[in-house]
Amino acid sequence: MSINHDIRNLLDIQDSNIHFATNCVNQKLYKGRMSKFISAKLTYTPRNCKVCGMANKDFSIIKNGTQESRISLPMVGVHRTFLLLKKQRFFCKSCSSTFVAESKVVDRLCCISNQSKSLGF
Numbered sequence: 001m002s003i004n005h006d007i008r009n010l011l012d013i014q015d016s017n018i019h020f021a022t023n024c025v026n027q028k029l030y031k032g033r034m035s036k037f038i039s040a041k042l043t044y045t046p047r048n049c050k051v052c053g054m055a056n057k058d059f060s061i062i063k064n065g066t067q068e069s070r071i072s073l074p075m076v077g078v079h080r081t082f083l084l085l086k087k088q089r090f091f092c093k094s095c096s097s098t099f100v101a102e103s104k105v106v107d108r109l110c111c112i113s114n115q116s117k118s119l120g121f
Helices: 003-011 114-119
Strands: 025-030 033-042 061-076 079-092 097-100
Touching (some): 003 033, 003 061, 025 079
Parallel strands (some): 033 079
Antiparallel strands (some): 025 033, 061 079, 079 097
């Protein structure tokens, strides 16, 4: 079993586009309380542009850096838990716009996981 599988199981994340590296869990003080921070990267190859809808043919959509988000997750153990998610940014050559990779773990432009919302945190 890989570390990706174990952490996905622990956090109940089903998105296979989220990848965890070894030593990705750290504990540190955040706003005066001990918290767990889990680093991950969200990346995939998009089928079409989120802005203009143009299909990704002949590399018309390219990867364009990352954008990191701190996402609140339900507590793991006795500590607050955050996912430091580096979301892949994309550039569409057709409409010259950029967009960010999306996941069902968190809504677009939101920093609270959908799992935390459903549990009422």
